[in-house]
Amino acid sequence: MLKGKCVVLGVTGSIAAYKIASLASALVKLGADVNVIMTKNATNFINPITFETLTSNKCLVDTFDRNFQFNVEHVALAKRADIFMVAPASANVIGKMAHGIADDMLTTTILAAKCKKLVSPAMNTNMFENQIVQDNLETLRKYGFEIIDPANGYLACGDTGAGKMPEPEVLLQYIIRELAHNHDMVGKKVLVTAGPTEEAIDPVRYITNHSTGKMGYAIAKAAMERGADVTLVSGPVAIEPPMFVNVVPVRSAAEMAEVVKNAAGECDIIIKSAAVADYRPINVATEKIKKKDGEASCIELERTEDILAYLGAHRKEGQFICGFSMETENMLENSSAKLKKKNVDMIVANNLRTSGAGFGTDTNVVTLITADGAKELPIMTKEEVAHAIFDEIVGR
Numbered sequence: 465m466l467k468g469k470c471v472v473l474g475v476t477g478s479i480a481a482y483k484i485a486s487l488a489s490a491l492v493k494l495g496a497d498v499n500v501i502m503t504k505n506a507t508n509f510i511n512p513i514t515f516e517t518l519t520s521n522k523c524l525v526d527t528f529d530r531n532f533q534f535n536v537e538h539v540a541l542a543k544r545a546d547i548f549m550v551a552p553a554s555a556n557v558i559g560k561m562a563h564g565i566a567d568d569m570l571t572t573t574i575l576a577a578k579c580k581k582l583v584s585p586a587m588n589t590n591m592f593e594n595q596i597v598q599d600n601l602e603t604l605r606k607y608g609f610e611i612i613d614p615a616n617g618y619l620a621c622g623d624t625g626a627g628k629m630p631e632p633e634v635l636l637q638y639i640i641r642e643l644a645h646n647h648d649m650v651g652k653k654v655l656v657t658a659g660p661t662e663e664a665i666d667p668v669r670y671i672t673n674h675s676t677g678k679m680g681y682a683i684a685k686a687a688m689e690r691g692a693d694v695t696l697v698s699g700p701v702a703i704e705p706p707m708f709v710n711v712v713p714v715r716s717a718a719e720m721a722e723v724v725k726n727a728a729g730e731c732d733i734i735i736k737s738a739a740v741a742d743y744r745p746i747n748v749a750t751e752k753i754k755k756k757d758g759e760a761s762c763i764e765l766e767r768t769e770d771i772l773a774y775l776g777a778h779r780k781e782g783q784f785i786c787g788f789s790m791e792t793e794n795m796l797e798n799s800s801a802k803l804k805k806k807n808v809d810m811i812v813a814n815n816l817r818t819s820g821a822g823f824g825t826d827t828n829v830v831t832l833i834t835a836d837g838a839k840e841l842p843i844m845t846k847e848e849v850a851h852a853i854f855d856e857i858v859g860r
């Protein structure tokens with residue numbers, strides 16, 4: 465995923481420094497060329513050998529070390545870097561970077577780097593809240609650095625509050641967002657619906673379906689990774705939402721429809737992948753019906769609103785609308801008919817009878833149906849399917 469990408473990690477003198485070993489390792493596993501620069505003080509917290517072993521690259525500490533592949537290593541590495549992340553960033557290094565001080569290998573190299581720069585502050589809450597540190601962070605923002613908000617929590621010093629470096633998996637997502645995909649959807653607003661809906665029968669029971677939200681969440685993540693501004697309207701699911709996506713949780717079809725209708729006018733691309741329950745209870749008989757083998761409630765149902773048809777009928781100029789279709793038979797005929805009837809641009813059809821497709825699985829087997837015809841895709845992960853959908857949309 466990160467093959468051919470040069471990632472520079474700057475590590476400073478914070479107790480959180482040891483966590484960067486996991487980040488370096490995860491980046492190497494994704495194929496990145498990882499180069500770690502440490503401040504001298506950081507070497508009190510973790511040994512450079514750890515990074516050298518994990519990355520197979522020399523860990524740089526001393527600007528005047530002559531044992532380098534290049535003559536002027538800080539400039540050479542700064543030129544090669546696709547991204548530079550300082551994590552954990554001490555108050556000291558934040559201050560130096562904000563004021564152009566370059567008195568060690570890390571601060572010298574970052575001054576020479578023109579790539580995207582990310583800074584993850586990590587320190588005691590009082591230090592973090594100190595106006596001097598806050599002003600320095602603001603200065604860095606002004607110079608184009610992206611500051612990663614520290615997490616709140618129990619800090620190594622025993623205090624609880626803001627200042628904790630986010631976990632390595634979170635930092636990894638920042639790097640993946642920058643480097644893993646072409647940013648061919650920058651400036652696009654994308655609305656995705658995902659998951660099932662729940663239609664309450666009474667305070668205890670509801671009507672729903674087997675959707676897990678995996679496909680819709682993968683679509684939202686793919687759009688975000690390609691640079692789009694993504695809103696994900698999600699029914700109740702048990703999976704973690706992707707980072708950098710605006711998630712709007714809903715329960716019922718009516719709630720989902722309301723959110724979608726309010727947001728749709730602003731959006732360039734709308735992907736309706738939610739498995740909205742087809743019916744909702746409108747009247748539950750209070751008197752139980754006596755049956756031979758016990759009692760049963762009588763529930764009157766009505767159809768929920770067809771959100772896709774609404775979107776097709778109210779499309780704005782240039783908007784791209786895509787829906788999903790789950791069929792057990794006559795998949796192509798039914799899905800093509802849906803495309804026309806609902807006035808949408810693409811139907812992603814999957815045949816529930818195919819193994820590896822549909823609800824709950826990590827893979828899917830889909831056919832992309834547009835006015836130009838049908839494109840059958842092989843079995844793919846849901847992430848790959850999501851990117852294939854956007855390849856098709858962006859390539860038009």
Ligand SMILES: Cc1cc2nc3c(=O)[nH]c(=O)nc-3n(C[C@H](O)[C@H](O)[C@H](O)COP(=O)(O)O)c2cc1C
Nearest residue numbers: 476477478479503505506554555556557586587588
């Ligand atoms: C045990 C210990 C933990 C520290 N943790 C942090 C920290 O999380 N953040 C910070 O800004 N400074 C922390 N410091 C203080 C820095 O290490 C100190 O300011 C140092 O000069 C920073 O050097 P550097 O910025 O060149 O790496 C810590 C110091 C010690 C002894």
